[in-house]
Amino acid sequence: MPSGIILVADDAAQNRSVLHSMLANQGYTVFEAEDGATALALLNQHAFDLVLLDVYMPSMDGFEVCQRIKADSRTRDVPVIFISASDSRLDKVRAFNVGAIDYITKPIHAQEVLARVRTHISLYRHQRELEMLRAAQLDQLKALDEAKSRFVRAVSHDLKNPLGLILSAADMLRETGLTNEQSELVTVIERKAGFMLTMISDLLDLTRLTSGTPPNYAPTSLRTLIQEALVGFELQAENKQLSFAVYLPEEDAIVEVERHAICRTLGNLVSNAIKYTEQGSVEVHVEVASETFSIAVRDTGLGIPQEELPYIFDKFYRIPQPAYRKEDGTGLGLAIVKAIVEQHQGTIHVETAVGKGSTFRVTLPRQAKHSTKHQTESDSQT
Numbered sequence: 107m108p109s110g111i112i113l114v115a116d117d118a119a120q121n122r123s124v125l126h127s128m129l130a131n132q133g134y135t136v137f138e139a140e141d142g143a144t145a146l147a148l149l150n151q152h153a154f155d156l157v158l159l160d161v162y163m164p165s166m167d168g169f170e171v172c173q174r175i176k177a178d179s180r181t182r183d184v185p186v187i188f189i190s191a192s193d194s195r196l197d198k199v200r201a202f203n204v205g206a207i208d209y210i211t212k213p214i215h216a217q218e219v220l221a222r223v224r225t226h227i228s229l230y231r232h233q234r235e236l237e238m239l240r241a242a243q244l245d246q247l248k249a250l251d252e253a254k255s256r257f258v259r260a261v262s263h264d265l266k267n268p269l270g271l272i273l274s275a276a277d278m279l280r281e282t283g284l285t286n287e288q289s290e291l292v293t294v295i296e297r298k299a300g301f302m303l304t305m306i307s308d309l310l311d312l313t314r315l316t317s318g319t320p321p322n323y324a325p326t327s328l329r330t331l332i333q334e335a336l337v338g339f340e341l342q343a344e345n346k347q348l349s350f351a352v353y354l355p356e357e358d359a360i361v362e363v364e365r366h367a368i369c370r371t372l373g374n375l376v377s378n379a380i381k382y383t384e385q386g387s388v389e390v391h392v393e394v395a396s397e398t399f400s401i402a403v404r405d406t407g408l409g410i411p412q413e414e415l416p417y418i419f420d421k422f423y424r425i426p427q428p429a430y431r432k433e434d435g436t437g438l439g440l441a442i443v444k445a446i447v448e449q450h451q452g453t454i455h456v457e458t459a460v461g462k463g464s465t466f467r468v469t470l471p472r473q474a475k476h477s478t479k480h481q482t483e484s485d486s487q488t
């Protein structure tokens with residue numbers, strides 16, 4: 107026995123009563139409305155599974171009623187079937203345009219009406235079930251994500267202190283006067299513990315960055331910011347015999363950003379550029395436009411294979427080829443860059459060619475943005 111609550115809206119009492127008894131005989135609960143206003147009022151009071159709507163009614167016609175049903179978020183999804191004596195194609199097109207799910211022409215045939223009613227109610231219910239399932243799954247995912255973040259935070263904090271102690275102990279050991287061999291071993295301890303500490307700090311920062319907290323915006327001189335972010339990199343580039351150049355706009359600009367975060371973004375990109383370049387140059391180009399400013403880090407290094415581009419911003423992802431793997435890295439640098447750029451509502455764009463080099467260009471709004479639109483793109487050229 108089918109079930110469901112149906113609203114029949116028609117100004118002709120005779121039509122209403124025919125439909126009413128036909129549907130009630132099948133087990134449906136039926137409400138009647140003699141005009142559009144009554145139909146809308148009833149729709150606000152009951153959770154209908156379907157509306158059977160007459161096209162031509164005085165004062166408010168079926169098209170307008172349907173439009174209002176579809177404009178209200180509470181009733182928008184309820185299926186509406188038009189019933190009309192008019193077989194005009196224009197009326198049918200209009201009915202579908204205002205959101206009808208079906209159109210039945212009078213004189214009505216009981217079997218046809220019942221079949222359509224059954225189908226649309228069943229579709230509507232399945233759709234609602236799917237939506238509820240999706241909402242429940244989304245809640246579950248959110249809860250899991252939250253649990254995962256809590257876990258990462260807890261584990262990271264618990265690891266940070268012992269690692270700090272290991273590093274201090276290694277430092278104290280050095281003071282005791284070590285043989286060369288012992289000193290080399292202590293260096294290994296320091297390097298590995300330092301690496302773990304960096305990884306843990308990066309993970310903690312990433313958890314914070316992706317938790318939805320907005321940047322700590324402050325007006326900053328772009329020139330000073332860039333200079334501060336690049337301290338030490340010229341020397342690093344020199345050690346690898348790479349040329350290093352910074353191109354700043356002639357006039358300084360004041361930008362609203364979280365200073366440390368943007369320093370870090372630039373630091374990560376330049377550090378990668380130096381790491382993954384064996385010869386040639388690393389350049390930083392800074393440009394200012396009316397609403398945005400951009401920082402491009404260009405290298406003449408390994409480049410990135412096209413098929414790797416979708417993954418390089420993923421947490422822990424490192425290109426699985428020896429040329430890239432011979433460099434130390436956690437695979438968190440670009441994930442942090444992406445998170446910071448998104449947090450600032452900016453974009454990051456990559457142009458790369460294997461064997462020729464890469465350019466990572468970050469574009470950020472000059473003024474703090476508070477809406478939630480994010481964007482990240484990757485492009486390549488070969």
Ligand code: ADP
Binds near residue numbers: 378409464
């Ligand atoms: P990592 O700590 O490994 O450097 P990142 O998240 O910073 O991690 O970068 C992810 C991967 O993307 C790197 O392991 C490397 O394979 C690749 N990559 C990043 N920057 C460059 C670059 N400038 N040139 C070539 N490959 C790069």
